[in-house]
Amino acid sequence: MKNALRLVAVLLLACMCVSVLAACGKSNNGTTKGDEPGPSSGVYVPYDPNKSYTYKDAVVQLSSNWNPHTYQTSDESYPVDFITAGLYSFVFNDALHPVEGKDPYSGYAIVPEMAASLPVDVTTEIRAQYPKFNIPESATEGYAYTIDLNPNATWENGEKITADDYVWSMQQLLTPKYLNYRATDYFAGALCIANAENYYYQGTTAYKENSTAGAYSVEDLVKNADGVYCTPDGNKMYIAIGYGLDNWLGGNSLYAYVSHYGEGYFGNLENFATLVAMCDDNGLVPLTDETNALLSSVTTSNPAWGETDADLFNYYIESVEYAPDFSADNIGVFKSGEYQITVVLGKSLTGFNLLYNLSGNWIVYRPYYENSWTYQEGAEGEEGIWTTNYCTSLETTMSYGPYKMTQFQTDKSMRFEKNENWYGYTDGKHVFVDPVDGNTYSMYQTTAIDTQVVAEASTRKLMFLSGQLMGYGLQAEDFDAYRGSEYCYATPGSTIYFFIFNGYKAAIDEREAAADFDTTKYDLQTMTLTSFRKAVAVTYDKDLFASTISPARSGAFGLIGDAYIYDPATGARYRDTDQAKLALCEFYSVDPADFGGDLDKAVDSITGYDPEKAKELYNEAFEEALKAGFITSADGEHADQELVIEYCSSAPSDFITKTLDYLNEKLAEVTNGTAWEGKIKFEESAPYGNNWSNMIKSGMSDTVLGGWNGSLMDPFGLTDLYTNPSYQYDAKWFNATAVVKTMEIEGEEITLNLKQWSDALNGATVKDADGKEYCFGEGIVDVEVRLNILAMIEAEVLSTYNYIPMLLDGGMSLLSKQVFYVVEEYNAVLGRGGITYMRYNYDDVAWAAYVEENGGQIAY
């Protein structure tokens, strides 16, 4: 009996253990299996239509204008994802949308959405049939496409969306009468609708900054009979004197600079007065040999301004005169069937980039749109202006996407509910295969989206913990508590933040020569020494820096962030390539051989921090500075002068204070025992406001944590930011045309300067010293060649130590237990699936009960 009891006890214990273990085994979504219905494997699981799943979102700023023709910021476009649909859309690569060579959910596929099928290239036919679109004679593809439209697409009221809607909407978008903000998106970027620019600017003269338009030098231009230079297209060129130059002078005019700084920075003011006298009403002077020489004498003769004749092109303006009365019929979007449009492009676009650029939409609901315009009279002698209130309220909004707007209160809240007329709920195509259970689910399980303004992060946090919000973006003070939570998700950003280090010797000399600068006590010139800059570069542990001052971010080591994809078709990232890894190893002097040739291990070993090396370099810098006469040393071992590095501040902030505290603390640690002990510090500048970048570019301030980002699909385009003086922070002390590099490409030794390598990489045709032409643009050479060039440029720019990478942007957020993502890994295009793929552990009623059970406070 006793043994029987023991046996029963053992069996019971075993059962309990099994039960406990089973209960501990969480499903992928972080809930127990018992919380979810258990569908059998590989079946289609429809959602219960009788249950409601409300996604509760919070924003700091509520959109007030989601008109596709006029919205300006990403905050404003918030509703667009819900109430509209693009011609094509992105979906994860799952069993229904497989991508060769990619594991499920590691990439994406592009599928027709408002289109019925993929675009058909009709370049040859359209070129022959419609000469008005000016498709180049040599072009056989990439300029014209027919797109079949989804015949099931309707507005939320059930009215069909036809080709007429697309054509009419494009004409409204581009009409010069309305001056729509988004019009330029359809001709100034990659997606360039044929004749859109001519229609939009008809009858006007546009002035384009040469530095961002053609970047013509005088040699590239054609001289007219009257001596005025023109572009090869015949557009007149001018010199901007009283005309503000956004790109080159931060919106100021040369006249403003010369008036302010005078002889201190410019030469030959008499010649400048001559130029001013020649200005037209716009502050422009025609570009001739004579005016160019006058300009050169002003901007290049004073070393303080530090420009050469090679910089003159930045002051040129190209005037483009557009023909008047340009008909809307000439716009490259026209109806070729009741449910078919033809799109003609001014610039070739193919493959992924074409579909990517058609993943948005421009259509508007005609009855609402036509009634939305108000005319405001202009000043006497001026045309008035039209302003629309389309898509600024519930009454002026007509959805055609998966959701429709059902409530809107200015600066308070908006609500979206399922649009029962959306084709996607019934076409059987908007489904996905779950990567874990293999079952097929409908997209858009969310039945409603409630969005409200919650301005304060602390309120958002409390609401989230009370189960009233679906997500909460962690603040600095939350990281310790939540970064280890299984509901915490990291989202990498695209921006790299680096210290831009002042190396502009002429400006530094000028500052030291100022009357109030005591050279016996202070020094700035040492900053320009490479040894000193190298020392600073290895003074800081990048990851520690990030976790101290901005925990959501991580340390950065290269100039190009982790999120950049070099092959959009596969989602392959630049930073994962051998070329990128080797570039980092080269810059940080890490030998992969020390890691058995394992590049990943070699890169993982890089921290950017080497205090011993830093000490050596600081001492080396001391010797060099002493030798150069930058500093003195009474005892021969320590610098007499203090090196105060001005941190360029746009406005005081906690972030800057924390940054400087950290920098100074670590600097003191590393310089301890060196010749610079207690002699170097970072100090915050006076607030420079928007002028901070000019202060850095002109060498009047010494460092700042700045950053660049670009298109995530185009890491190659980033090279322009570091080699083109129009963008460079260090243009005054780093000339990319003076750095010559030789590379072996497809068996040929090619020698070009760094700027040429960058230009050629981005599709321009450049000539080497022998006049031989090269272009390494997309589709022209193998992608491996392009990666080699990109890595070479990255390593070369890093080696200047003008940019010291410090932070990789990113964020962390908590996700409510009510929902879960179908995929953990962040995808650069789809994120973690968003509303489209969002799945629910609890419907609204069950969630309310769960929150109640937990006393209104959910633990994460």
Place this chain on the structure above:
Amino acid sequence: MKYMFKYATQRILLMLMTLLIISFMCFVLIRMLPPAPLEPGDPHTAVIEARRAAMGYNKPYLVQFGIFLRNIFTKWDWGISDKMYFGREVAAVFAEKLPASMIVNVYSIVLSIPIGIALGIWAALKKNTMTDHLISTLTMVVISVPSFVYAFLIQYFLSHKLGWFPFLMKGGTDFFTWEMFVSMLPPVMALSFGVIAGFTRGTRAELTEVLTSEFMLLARTKGLTKAQATIRHALKNCMVIIIPSIFGEFIGILSGSLIIEKIFGVPGVGSLYITSINGPDYPMFMMLTVFYTAIGLLSGIVVDISYGFIDPRIRMGSRK
């Protein structure tokens, strides 16, 4: 009465002139601010510039001000927002948002003025007792702590820990429903603490002084009880100071509170002014400037005239 009318007319004419001058100054100052910068090379710059030119922003300021006045006087057109609420009439946006601010402020005042005055009277009557010390100390503490601190404390304890109130004011315009009322209590409370303390301190100080006046002694010697003397004489005298403060509070109803509205999601006008400057949204800024300046100036006149009604000894505009 004749003098009062003349005085009021003079003040109103002066007010209109002041309003015009202030409006012009603000008009020029806001337009001297540069437009929000775009990235260098941003193709939208041309559109922005073209719109600014068409709106006359490149014309001389006097011409622009003339257009502004012309539109108001001929069409009662305050302009269309070109930044914050693109395409919407600024007057309509303001009118849509004003009720939420007003109702929260009205509740706050209705709650806080009686409590503040009552506590002030109590403290004054119990001068130099423990009750007075306690009320005075609490008053100082409450006045010293900014209202947003109460706001966060209310959210943490009453909304999060106890779950008594929602975190945010309810959306919609059903201002007189129970649900809406409950949702408004947290901002009302946060707004009220400071006002209660202010009135308590003011009433106590004034009443304490009046209670020690010689005429109060006379009133008591005439045979009035302490309560009769306090209500009939002391309180009436003390109202000369308190009633203008009450007027001031009611005028504040229209302005909303930047911080409290932000924290509790009150869809009011509290942040309109500052965001219209940051925008910059010229039409919105100018409408708010004219509105609030006019209200401020008008309230000055009303308060001044009210003195004459509260205290017969004060005569406005009469000859000496």
